[in-house]
Amino acid sequence: MEIHIGKNSKDLSSKLAEWFSEYIQEVLGKQDRFTFVLSGGSTPKQLYALLAEAPYSESIPWNRIHFFWGDERAVPFEDSRNNARMCYDELLDKVPVVAENIHVMRTDIAPELAAAEYEQVLKTYFNGSETTFDFVLLGMGDDGHTLSLFPGTQVIHEQNDWVKAFFLAAQDMYRITLTAPLVNEAACVAFLATGAGKAETLKHVLKGEQNLDLYPSQIIKPAKGQLHWFIDEAAAALI
Numbered sequence: 001m002e003i004h005i006g007k008n009s010k011d012l013s014s015k016l017a018e019w020f021s022e023y024i025q026e027v028l029g030k031q032d033r034f035t036f037v038l039s040g041g042s043t044p045k046q047l048y049a050l051l052a053e054a055p056y057s058e059s060i061p062w063n064r065i066h067f068f069w070g071d072e073r074a075v076p077f078e079d080s081r082n083n084a085r086m087c088y089d090e091l092l093d094k095v096p097v098v099a100e101n102i103h104v105m106r107t108d109i110a111p112e113l114a115a116a117e118y119e120q121v122l123k124t125y126f127n128g129s130e131t132t133f134d135f136v137l138l139g140m141g142d143d144g145h146t147l148s149l150f151p152g153t154q155v156i157h158e159q160n161d162w163v164k165a166f167f168l169a170a171q172d173m174y175r176i177t178l179t180a181p182l183v184n185e186a187a188c189v190a191f192l193a194t195g196a197g198k199a200e201t202l203k204h205v206l207k208g209e210q211n212l213d214l215y216p217s218q219i220i221k222p223a224k225g226q227l228h229w230f231i232d233e234a235a236a237a238l239i
């Protein structure tokens with residue numbers, strides 16, 4: 001695991017953008033396409049905004065990237081809470097991506113159906129290859145959740161399905177999420193977490209005993225891939 005610390009969220013986003021642009025060039029030197037899993041939340045907005053500007057808007061081969069999502073709130077695309085919607089607004093509408101390479105989790109059909117359909121999309125896309133995503137960007141909530149793996153939910157322990165839908169009573173909302181076994185097959189996973197509100201949780205996630213029901217972010221450990229944590233000084237205060 002590699003930890004990258006930025007002074008504040010702006011500095012950290014620059015570090016990650018810089019790191020990402022080098023990583024993507026390196027991967028695309030060896031293969032034709034790059035598979036990028038996007039994350040919702042407020043923290044990645046600054047990163048997306050940076051990537052949508054020069055020099056990255058010009059240097060990144062956007063037409064070779066395929067986009068997926070780590071999780072989705074089952075609300076209409078037009079709803080500002082929709083994770084995909086945020087990524088379009090901040091990034092995808094601003095750079096020369098190929099529309100057919102963007103794979104959103106559907107929220108216009110029943111969540112269970114959308115999860116099954118997404119799993120099928122992924123299986124077709126990966127076509128039996130051993131490693132899955134080239135890059136998974138993850139956030140961590142103050143409560144230690146990542147993806148839609150919220151503390152105390154069964155989905156944390158899912159072993160078989162790649163994508164799951166479930167009703168999250170605390171938010172009165174269905175969620176669709178990739179599961180840990182799939183994400184742990186990625187070539188590279190990076191958490192982006194900022195702010196003093198995450199410091200205590202981050203201490204438990206990184207340094208505490210394993211307790212997946214309380215700190216689901218601990219379950220993310222790529223089997224063969226890289227794991228990075230991009231955090232700012234405020235979030236890193238207790239580690």
Ligand SMILES: O=C(O)[C@H](O)[C@@H](O)[C@H](O)[C@H](O)COP(=O)(O)O
Nearest residue numbers: 040041042043044139140141147
């Ligand atoms: O679907 C969601 O509810 C969000 O994507 C969520 O999982 C988010 O990534 C984390 O809560 C971190 O959020 P912040 O970046 O806003 O702290």
